[in-house]
Amino acid sequence: MLRITGGKIYDPANGIDGHVRDICINDRGKIVDSVDGGRTINASGMIIFPGGVDVHTHVAGGAMNFARAMTPEDHRRTQAFIRTQSRRSGLGGMAPTTFATGYLYAGMGFTTVNEAAVPVLSARHTHEELADIPIVDKATLTLMANNEIMLDQMEAGEYERAKNVVAWYIWAAKSYGVKAVNPGGVAAWKWGSDAKQMTDSIDGYNSLTPGKIVTMLATICDDLGLPHPMHLHCNNLGAPGNISTTLDTLKHLEGHRAHIAHSQYHAYGGDDWDTMCSATAQLAEYFNTHPNITTDAGAVLFGDTVTITADGPWQHLLYKLTGRKWGNLDVENETGCGIVPYTYRPSNLVNAVQWASGLELMLLIKNPWQVFLSTDHPNGGCFWRYPEIIQLLMCADFRNECIAKLPDKIKGRITLPEIDREYTLYEVATSMSAGPARALGLTQKGNLGVGCDADIVIYEEEDDVARMFSHPRYVIKAGEVVIEDGEIRETPEGREFLVKPSYAPETDEFMRPRFEDCYTMSFENYPVEIERIENPNMQECINANED
Amino acid sequence: MTCTLGEVKQRADFIVYWGGNPAECHPRHFTKYTIMQKSKFLPRGRKDRTMVLVDIRETKSAKAADIFMQVKPGKDFELITILRALIKHQHVGDDQIAETGVTREMLDDLVQRMKSCKFGCFFFGMGLSMTRGKHMNSAALLTLAAEMNAFTKFVAMPMRGHGNVTGADVIMRWQTGYPFGITFNRGYPRYNPGEFSTVDVLVRGDCDAAFIIGADPGATMPQPAIDHLKRIPTICLDPHITHTSKLARVHITTAAQGISAPGTAYRMDELPLPLKPALKSPYPTDEDVVRRINKAISEKPFWLPEGSQPQMITAQV
Numbered sequence: 001m002l003r004i005t006g007g008k009i010y011d012p013a014n015g016i017d018g019h020v021r022d023i024c025i026n027d028r029g030k031i032v033d034s035v036d037g038g039r040t041i042n043a044s045g046m047i048i049f050p051g052g053v054d055v056h057t058h059v060a061g062g063a064m065n066f067a068r069a070m071t072p073e074d075h076r077r078t079q080a081f082i083r084t085q086s087r088r089s090g091l092g093g094m095a096p097t098t099f100a101t102g103y104l105y106a107g108m109g110f111t112t113v114n115e116a117a118v119p120v121l122s123a124r125h126t127h128e129e130l131a132d133i134p135i136v137d138k139a140t141l142t143l144m145a146n147n148e149i150m151l152d153q154m155e156a157g158e159y160e161r162a163k164n165v166v167a168w169y170i171w172a173a174k175s176y177g178v179k180a181v182n183p184g185g186v187a188a189w190k191w192g193s194d195a196k197q198m199t200d201s202i203d204g205y206n207s208l209t210p211g212k213i214v215t216m217l218a219t220i221c222d223d224l225g226l227p228h229p230m231h232l233h234c235n236n237l238g239a240p241g242n243i244s245t246t247l248d249t250l251k252h253l254e255g256h257r258a259h260i261a262h263s264q265y266h267a268y269g270g271d272d273w274d275t276m277c278s279a280t281a282q283l284a285e286y287f288n289t290h291p292n293i294t295t296d297a298g299a300v301l302f303g304d305t306v307t308i309t310a311d312g313p314w315q316h317l318l319y320k321l322t323g324r325k326w327g328n329l330d331v332e333n334e335t336g337c338g339i340v341p342y343t344y345r346p347s348n349l350v351n352a353v354q355w356a357s358g359l360e361l362m363l364l365i366k367n368p369w370q371v372f373l374s375t376d377h378p379n380g381g382c383f384w385r386y387p388e389i390i391q392l393l394m395c396a397d398f399r400n401e402c403i404a405k406l407p408d409k410i411k412g413r414i415t416l417p418e419i420d421r422e423y424t425l426y427e428v429a430t431s432m433s434a435g436p437a438r439a440l441g442l443t444q445k446g447n448l449g450v451g452c453d454a455d456i457v458i459y460e461e462e463d464d465v466a467r468m469f470s471h472p473r474y475v476i477k478a479g480e481v482v483i484e485d486g487e488i489r490e491t492p493e494g495r496e497f498l499v500k501p502s503y504a505p506e507t508d509e510f511m512r513p514r515f516e517d518c519y520t521m522s523f524e525n526y527p528v529e530i531e532r533i534e535n536p537n538m539q540e541c542i543n544a545n546e547d
Numbered sequence: 548m549t550c551t552l553g554e555v556k557q558r559a560d561f562i563v564y565w566g567g568n569p570a571e572c573h574p575r576h577f578t579k580y581t582i583m584q585k586s587k588f589l590p591r592g593r594k595d596r597t598m599v600l601v602d603i604r605e606t607k608s609a610k611a612a613d614i615f616m617q618v619k620p621g622k623d624f625e626l627i628t629i630l631r632a633l634i635k636h637q638h639v640g641d642d643q644i645a646e647t648g649v650t651r652e653m654l655d656d657l658v659q660r661m662k663s664c665k666f667g668c669f670f671f672g673m674g675l676s677m678t679r680g681k682h683m684n685s686a687a688l689l690t691l692a693a694e695m696n697a698f699t700k701f702v703a704m705p706m707r708g709h710g711n712v713t714g715a716d717v718i719m720r721w722q723t724g725y726p727f728g729i730t731f732n733r734g735y736p737r738y739n740p741g742e743f744s745t746v747d748v749l750v751r752g753d754c755d756a757a758f759i760i761g762a763d764p765g766a767t768m769p770q771p772a773i774d775h776l777k778r779i780p781t782i783c784l785d786p787h788i789t790h791t792s793k794l795a796r797v798h799i800t801t802a803a804q805g806i807s808a809p810g811t812a813y814r815m816d817e818l819p820l821p822l823k824p825a826l827k828s829p830y831p832t833d834e835d836v837v838r839r840i841n842k843a844i845s846e847k848p849f850w851l852p853e854g855s856q857p858q859m860i861t862a863q864v
Binding site: 060062064065068069072075079080081082083084085088089090091093095096097121122124125128129132190191192204316319320326327328330331332333336517518519520521529 | 720811
């Protein structure tokens with residue numbers, strides 16, 4: 001039992017903006033009206049947020065592990081965790097090890113993370129890794145938009161069958177929802193090509209287009225009542241002028257719920273790398289008039305990182321651009337993935353536009369319930385650098401100092417210098433916790449109301465915003481004090497959120513021959529057994545059409 | 548750039564085995580994953596695929612190949628480098644080609660086939676990765692595969708041996724960031740193959756105890772390493788009597804993975820496959836033994852003095 005007194009509470013889910021009141025936590029890690037006895041934390045002069053929720057990150061699985069293998073030179077120079085009685089050893093950096101991932105997220109006040117790209121084929125591996133990430137709760141999304149068994153059904157116009165196939169895969173992977181990456185493009189990449197526009201044909205298919213996949217898959221996610229809508233990585237990522245593709249994609253989503261991942265990478269104008277500019281104003285305008293869609297920023301921070309994405313063709317282009325290491329891993333029938341280490345430099349005009357675009361989206365989209373803090377870790381920057389972004393959002397003066405360091409040629413390519421909006425603490429709490437929790441459909445997260453999970457972060461109020469957000473005074477996970485005075489005190493295991501959407505019972509028999517045709521493992525061994533999930537937590541599907 | 552084996556099964560119309568002998572070392576490889584399979588895209592199976600074997604001698608795998616290319620021992624790196632030049636139309640001298648033992652006609656034909664296939668795949672074995680040049684050879688072949696993607700789809704994959712070596716590699720990577728050759732002697736993982744690899748640590752006599760699971764270094768390591776294993780307390784977990792178990796001070800007989808113990812094995816393309824035991828064993832599983840040892844150790848005093856908190860090693864960027 002725990003009581004927190006005297007702190008200023010920022011709880012956007014309940015409209016509480018800096019009021020001082022007590023929070024009580026019972027023995028089961030839930031927030032309650034009152035408790036008798038137990039410890040009291042005096043939080044006078046401190047700020048209280050709901051624990052952070054990362055709506056889009058890559059922390060575990062085959063691709064991340066491939067990235068770790070590819071970057072030993074970063075491991076050596078990075079932060080190292082020495083083993084103590086309360087924590088295991090590990091390494092931070094661009095692609096942190098599992099234990100370190102949990103410590104770094106919790107150390108920054110984040111208590112829930114969504115691993116946004118899991119192939120079903122290696123989901124067993126992803127879950128084993130997630131079990132080794134302590135403290136935080138986890139959810140995973142299954143990569144679907146290039147699954148050939150599903151695409152075949154879509155091409156044949158068999159909507160019901162496609163829906164059953166998607167539901168079957170979600171449960172086979174023991175995941176929480178659907179991720180769509182470059183719909184059709186990754187399937188085409190299996191033959192070395194791509195599908196950039198909504199109306200492009202897809203290698204290997206006759207009538208199917210990325211646009212049709214986007215609309216059908218969004219409909220399927222809605223009809224299945226998944227708590228989190230389709231999580232979409234649009235086609236034509238990273239390319240100059242791709243704003244037209246992104247806006248076209250959004251039109252294909254009219255009337256549906258959807259979450260657009262890392263929209264910074266999809267908001268460029270210009271015709272080529274020399275003329276590339278920010279087109280965030282157009283994209284923000286769309287979000288401002290369409291409350292059914294949420295997004296995360298996918299902001300870029302200058303420095304070294306490693307890019308990991310299921311978007312294989314884009315990574316091949318990035319390899320050709322940089323001439324650096326390139327890893328590619330295609331997964332039979334389902335998806336692909338590419339890995340390229342990358343350094344974002346302020347002196348590079350393209351990188352400077354990307355840096356500004358991420359911040360512009362966070363500032364131009366008016367409703368913080370629609371745009372969330374993310375770097376698409378590790379693609380735009382490492383997650384443990386989030387406090388730097390918060391500082392850029394909260395302090396216009398600091399932002400202007402940073403803009404002044406960019407090359408002169410940046411003028412006219414970005415709108416950031418004209419924006420004077422500064423995030424309030426209430427808006428930060430929305431964007432890093434309450435908003436993403438709501439978008440994920442996790443009602444017990446990002447919320448300090450009675451009955452919710454007692455995931456709480458307490459900061460010592462100070463002027464240096466970046467310092468404040470990177471060094472919480474206390475972090476409480478499910479009622480347990482895990483971080484206190486900068487030390488990791490407890491490392492409890494987190495839970496994993498799962499859904500089981502319903503599908504026709506004959507789907508197993510429908511899948512079997514198709515599966516045996518293209519996979520190389522036995523059908524019985526393919527679905528991840530529920531016993532392999534440590535601390536599974538079943539979430540209910542919703543009836544979205546009634547909302 | 549690699550893929551899972553199902554991609555090869557479905558798509559690869561051009562397959563090169565380099566420095567490996569799958570007919571004898573991976574006997575199910577041809578039939579389950581590569582040349583013999585029919586698929587949606589390659590309906591005629593073997594007839595729709597071309598297989599090339601590159602090796603220093605004509606092994607049994609050569610019979611299965613459409614083209615056998617005999618490279619002179621120790622000249623793999625040169626041959627790969629020449630191919631990298633030829634695909635880009637760079638000039639290569641006759642004497643340079645002669646050095647590899649292959650003719651220019653064969654190379655031109657190979658390059659033409661590589662470029663005109665729809666999906667090419669290199670499988671490379673220890674004949675490439677463990678002979679003169681070692682990881683330089685592997686790196687060269689991986690680079691060739693990467694560069695081939697400028698013309699068509701190409702991937703490369705190592706042919707790995709032994710039980711679950713990939714599984715050990717995968718787990719070490721997620722827990723420590725490194726696949727092997729790791730030391731924890733400063734309390735956090737550091738990596739240096741050649742210094743911290745098991746064989747090097749043993750040969751130098753740096754460790755004062757050894758704990759061996761699912762491996763038989765007593766049969767494969769050089770004599771000085773074996774001598775050191777005999778000198779120090781060596782504990783061995785193995786279902787069988789092995790060279791290592793015979794020299795170990797303690798041998799705990801455990802249940803065999805996949806036969807009487809459950810678990811996960813990672814295939815060479817890093818796919819995790821569940822192991823479902825068919826039999827019961829009177830012996831404990833490896834996991835069970837390790838957990839019990841761990842529990843006993845945790846009851847001993849911690850390695851750091853009471854109340855001390857080691858400094859964090861901060862980033863040096």
